[in-house]
Amino acid sequence: AGCGSTKDAARPAAGGAGAEAGRAGVVLPLLTSPFWQAYNNYVPRMAKELGVETLPTVNSNSDPAQQVTDINNLVTQGVKGIVVSPLDSAAIVAGLRQAENKGIPVVAVDVAPESGKVFMIVRANNRAYGEKACKHIGDQVKKGKVVQIQGDLASVNGRERSEAFNQCMKANYPDIKVLEIPAEWKSDVAAAKLDGLLNANPDVKGIYLQAGGVYLAPTLQTLKSKGMLRPAGDDKHIVIVSNDGIPQEFDAIRKGEIDATVSQPADAYARYGLFYVKAAMEGKTFRPGPTDHDSEIVKLPNGLLEDQLAAPLVTKENVDDKALWGNSVK
Amino acid sequence: MSAPLVEAIGVGKRFGSTVALADARLTVVPGESHALVGRNGAGKSTLVSLLTGLQAPDGGEIRFGGEPAPPLADRDAWRARVACVYQRSTIVPDLTVGENLFINRQPLAGFGRISWKRLRAEGRELLDQWGVEVDVDARAGDLAVEDRQLVEIARALSYGARFIILDEPTAQLDNNEIERLFARMRALQESGVTFLFISHHLQEVYEVCQTVTVLRDARWIITAPVADLPRAALVEAMTGEATALGEGVTESRVGPDVPVRLAVSGLSGDAFTDVSLAVRRGEVLGLAGSSASGKIELAESLVGLRTPSGGSAVLDGEALPFGDVRRALDAGVGCVPRDRHHEGLVPELSVGENSAMTIAGRLGKYGVIAPSRLRAHAERAIADLDIRTEGPGQPVNALSGGNQQKVVMARALATDPRLLVLINPTAGVDVKSKEALLAVVDRIRAGGTSVIIISDELDDLRPCDRVLVMRHGSIADEFPAGWHDHDLVASIEGVTRD
């Protein structure tokens, strides 16, 4: 099958025109999460496979202004393409403009910019994460209290997961009451608040963790200390759905401690981010339609193209699937 | 004669480019009270810091009883040899009085545990010996300055050392308290304790000391029995030149026809009630009284530092604004506040800026300070008041105490005040500078400015046309020029001599 539906699309191939096309820069949003750390590890690997020459990755350290500066610096260094994972859908636009002025193509990974010109958006839908978690929990719990441990309310990713989760619960499971724990992507905050909340609501039936990398350990630890960590199948088992797809979550699924996780495709992010930037540097173009990697390129209302990668829900059934990135990292 | 108790042999000390001591020497024999005198910045306090092991001399040697001094780190050894009341307060404000008396040597109960009960009891005992009427549990920072000073003295004497240094212990005390200190010193001297005593009040040197050493410009000048060195000779040794000592004013220079400049009526405030007084143009009014008499609070109310609770003050027919220094300045009131370190100077700023701080708005258009005008103003002040400094740009904290005090005076005079209020204007100032400051008072008085001098130092009050004595917050006595020392002192103490 062809790659996307563009006539001149090429399959990602090793070597080739990459080197002549120039170097690409990769901007990371942060490094303090296992997910982005995994992504960061995949970048050089995928670059080698695809034959893209990249500069060392740049870390914006959770600061949107720094991210704009980082893009500026890459532009100054004469890169021919940029792969950026925006910290914020809007607070990236100024950076995109800088690149556009210099005619440098940009691929956005994980977050779709509100406006500005990008060659391609590579992402798995955060709203889909929230919905998948909602459905999985809702189908099993049906009635009662469910806790949502939220991320930083100021981050798009966290916000979209929260909104989707809440909307889906409201629409599909009217008997479920959602309790919220805003935890700012911080494990100690999550533990303290969950601890307190469970005292008042010992009848909680489900928990959605918006980031397994930070919240998995404190959640399990808190449940353990309260004697509420029962394996799946037990009457008192609390249905837990996490989000990230790191190896520790898989372990927990295997042990029956949690039920599922939405695997954010760190490997595919790196691969297709670099793939599209290479394509852009080579002057290729894409059109909406299905791709060769189980995804679909759609045209967003603002005219930008988005390759919507699959974010599989990992449960006991498919947890040992070798294709999951969480099973191949160490 | 026995071996010297303490000796400093050819000691020197530099601070950056400042030579604080050069080849200085001092020999104190047991049982005597030895005075150390010199002008501000002569190096006295520096010598004290060497003698008490706070600093090491750059050169030379300190010996105790013929033995070399212990290493600096061995504080216990130093403390066994010498106790000291430093010029700078060594009170820890947030600790209680009792604990301040026993810092780092609190009485212990079992297991190295501090016994607060014993600490309180022993503290109480120590304070009682001194008649210091403060609560052992009071926060030291809340004490009046003089009580704080007494606590320091009591502490220094309680170490049991046979050699005690007092660096200007009397600067903050009233006469009563000074007398108590001297009585105590004499008693201790009889029991064999030796004192090194530093003061700018030369009469105190004659009162309690047997020997005197003079430092000038960081150097040793002379050591002699006080009896051999009359006051004039002593001052000459300190200043390097023969000085005629100022006479006091013997009769009032303002007649009843001179118009009144300041009329205070029924003024009440923090520590005074219903005070009424009047000062005429060109008159110098003295305001004396013990530290609790309310004289300082009254003065601070006149200059805008405090807001009185009732009454009024009228300056040249206009009501004096209270509680706002800016407006008081604009109304024509100048002030030398009571403590130059606290309210007088901004240490990091230059001599020039400190001296012009009250008139910063007048040195250029729209509040811009024209550097040339600032410089001109400062140079004039430096010349007028004979301030010893490298120049207007020198930070004021590099000056000696007396010269710093002159800068505060310059600041007060900068606005050309009609009423000048001087609170303890010569505290810690050497004789020569004191003369110079009082000469300035005389000069501006001649120009028609009225001056109020708040002090209980007789030398400060001599240039006054009239002295009011305050007791318990009201005016108790009035002395026209020509008063006798003992009458005034008796009135200040509140004792009626039969």
Added chain:
Amino acid sequence: MRRLRELALVPALVALIVLGAFVNENFLSYANIISILGSSAALAMVVLAESLILITGKIDLSLESVVGIAPALGALVVIPAASAGFGLELPTAVGLALIVVVGALVGAFNGFLVVKLRLNAFIVSLAMLIVLRGLLVGATKGKTLFDMPEPFFALATTTFLGIPISVWLAAAAFGVAGFFLRYHRLGRALYAIGGNPAAARAAGIRVDRVLLGVFVVAGALSGLGGLIQTGYVGAINANQGANMIFMVMAAAVVGGIAMDGGRGTMSGALTGVLLLGVVTNLLTLAQVSSFWIQSIQGAIILVALMIARVTTGRAQE
């Protein structure tokens, strides 16, 4: 009077507790009280450490980074390379000891810069905070460390008389520190140094040595705080301790520790910690809108400060 100051927060604390009891019936349940205590234990250790330093008139902002880097290094030398460790696989006890040692070393380094080189403590420790935060990210390569042996978590997971060891440990630390500060010459020396270092020196206190010691002890205590935190959350995230210093300073100062040294007690600091713990717990139980919870928490701190100001009648400058 002096006692009063220490207790200034008690009315506020009581008011909150009463409020809590009305808002949620579970608030005063045994389990919830244990929860509050357990979640406050790590903070308590760091507040204790910071309080000691503040009393001497210094400050160490980098303690928050110690909370992350110390247990991380302790874990990295123990866990296998496969779990992102250094691959040394040293015995667990060595790793645990290393946590305290790293804390002490960081403290010693800060102390050296502040005491010997006379650099400003605020800014030195701010720079160190950034350096150590960076080192944590570098050393863990951003990974979360999970696979530590059980003893790394024991402080939070083991209980004695139904209360986690971490709480006992924090209580004991406060007790010992409180006793020392009140009844030991060395403890009193901290107040003297904070109040008037020149006077302390003149009284024979070895100011530099004591200061250095306080920095070292504070570092070690923060390392322990980090270990408690590790047990509490069950892992070491590369963000561990980040921004914690805000809460540490807030708890200490709300608890009456003066920023400019020489004042404050352990009982006060402890009320500060408990106040913050109770506030967080209460706001969670009340399910205050997650968008406003942070500003409400800040506002409560502000109000507590004002209460402390009014009841003690002292300026806080």
Added chain:
Amino acid sequence: MRRLRELALVPALVALIVLGAFVNENFLSYANIISILGSSAALAMVVLAESLILITGKIDLSLESVVGIAPALGALVVIPAASAGFGLELPTAVGLALIVVVGALVGAFNGFLVVKLRLNAFIVSLAMLIVLRGLLVGATKGKTLFDMPEPFFALATTTFLGIPISVWLAAAAFGVAGFFLRYHRLGRALYAIGGNPAAARAAGIRVDRVLLGVFVVAGALSGLGGLIQTGYVGAINANQGANMIFMVMAAAVVGGIAMDGGRGTMSGALTGVLLLGVVTNLLTLAQVSSFWIQSIQGAIILVALMIARVTTGRAQE
């Protein structure tokens, strides 16, 4: 001597620039220099604001939150409800003015608490930092605001002689502040107050009024800094300004502004800002591993501090 202190950082700055020129040929390119300046402009405004406050001997940590909340409120009253605004759709000019007003009001509130209620500035402004951060999240419901009219971005997007207006603005602000601090009585009053507030008061300076004024001006300047940041980033994220205070304090103090008041100059503060800007840029261009960049940056700040200490020969306490 006094001049020397201000220039203490210049050798370090020059050394870094020379190093930069060797490390990367683009470092000294016109575009890169503009990019360093453009990325430092917002920080520069806040450093200026903080420096004014530090010179008076106070501190305001909440300026970082003003950088977020002030432009956010300005935007919220302008943009339509559909873009997450309040739906007031006031004229753009009102929104822009509101940014400065909000900054000034926050400054006034902090000033009131510090000056009138005599609360400790560090801790009051820490509490305010938390409150305002929370308010920003609450007011925006965590959303990023971006549909502002063009003037909201103009400071960063418009250039004059090829240099962004924001850079001109920051330069002008530093110039004016530098002149005021050096040659105006109000500016000199800041030093007097920072050096000895009691003496300043006794010399007729209205200490409380001036302090309050400084807090207000600093708040307004930070609001402007927030507007520059908004233009630079092209949006207002609910985290805007978060953690910025660390860099602000670092720049100010590395630039020779004393933490305890009374000392420091605008030229010094400016070198501090530029030093940080150059370091960040250089480390990126030098392609230092992203895992270690943060700790290296912290280490450079630490070294700069020590250089400042050695060249000026002053203790920084």
